[in-house]
Amino acid sequence: MPIQVTCPNCLKRFQVSDKFAGKQGPCPACKKTIRVPDASEAVTIHSPENDGPKDSKGQSVLKPITRKDTDFTRRHLYIAAGVMCGMLFLALGFRFAMGGAPFWAQILGILLLAPPIVRTGYSFVYDAELEPYTGVELRNRVLICSAVFAAIWLVYAFLPAYVLELDHANEMSWTTAGIVFSVMLVLGAFVSVAAFELEFINGLAHSGMYFVLVILLALVAGVKLAGEPGSRRELLPDFEDEELEEAFGQMYSxxxxxxxxxxxxxxxxxxxxxxxxxxxxxxxxxx
Structure with a gap:
């Protein structure tokens, strides 16, 4: 068994064979003569006494609870990658074959993308100091979080149209759409925090994975999320009231x-x- 030796001159640490125990020799670093300690001089650190119950052989009958690290498995990665690739090919097909994804395909994509992205995202953002959710409990939390994520799209579908008096949600400007998407992202972060007991930053990253990927796939599929011209006069801010009255006056005259x-x-x-x-x-x- 090698012996740990520390040179008292240069404080260099090294190991020597136990056959040199009690002998003297030059230090490999400073070349000064040092003495290798004997085996009897070794320091032994004893573990604390176990006061728990013991069996007839003196062994403790209590076993500590060991923690099992839950790693991200390849199966989850393959499922998420397969769903994303399938949705990407469908999006490209809708774009080139139909000029854009129909409404039913948009709803189906929002619902089908949520569970794999939520499950995969949780594997990256969960707190390593805490034991992650597994099994049935993880499945239930993933389904609940996925359903709420899909429901948050109602904010995009109805809130701007109601506030701005638009016929369709895609008639809003891209600036307004950016604000709406930011609100959806924050709402999703709170949902992730409540569902998986995450920090807010981790919850924001978790919801961002879902909403950013869905928006990117929608753009690839040719879905026009904003910037569409509308039929309402509120969408023509450059047309002043005086110009409107003058135009009607000329028509009347x-x-x-x-x-x-x-x-x-x-x-x-x-x-x-x-x-x-x-x-x-x-x-x-x-x-």
């Missing part, structure tokens, strides 16, 4: 108005009202 005056007994109201409206006349006014 360009239309001829036929006016007949009933001031004498020779012209009765019934005979004037019986006149046919001339071509190009928008209104017949009787004064």
């Amino acid at each position: 360009a239309v001829p108005i036929l006016t007949c005056s009933i001031e004498s007994a020779a012209w009765s109201e019934s005979s004037c009202a019986a006149w046919a409206k001339p071509a190009g006349c928008a209104e017949l006014t009787i004064v």
Whole structure:
């Protein structure tokens, strides 16, 4: 068994064979003569006494609880990668074959992408100091978190259209869409924190994996999330009220108005009202 030796001059530590125990020799570093300690001079560190119950052989009957590290398995990685590749090919197919993913495909993608991304993301962001969730408990938490993540898309679908009085959610500007997506990201972070007991930063990264990947796949599929022109006047901020009134005034003045005056007994109201409206006349006014 090798003996640990420390040179008292240069404090260099090294090991020598036990056959040199009690002998002297030069230090490999400073070349000064040192003495190798004898085996009897070795320091023995004893473990603390175990006061727990013991069996007839003097061995402790209590066994410590050992922690098993749960590593990210390749099976989860293959499942997540397979789902992502499948969705990517479907997105490209919708883009080139149909010009964009239909509404039912968008809903299906939001629902199908959530469980594998949530499960894979948890393997990267969980607290290593705590024992991770496994088995049925992990499955239930993944399903609940996935359902809430999918429901958060209702914020994008209805909130901007209600607040900005839009016909469709994709009529909002990209600036507004960025704000809405940021709100969705923060809401998802709180969901991850509540579902998996994560720190807020880890929860933000966890929800970001899902929402960023879904947005990227939507853009690949040709889904127009924002920037679409709308039919409402609120979407034309450069068209002022004065310009609108002037345009309607020009249209009104360009239309001829036929006016007949009933001031004498020779012209009765019934005979004037019986006149046919001339071509190009928008209104017949009787004064």
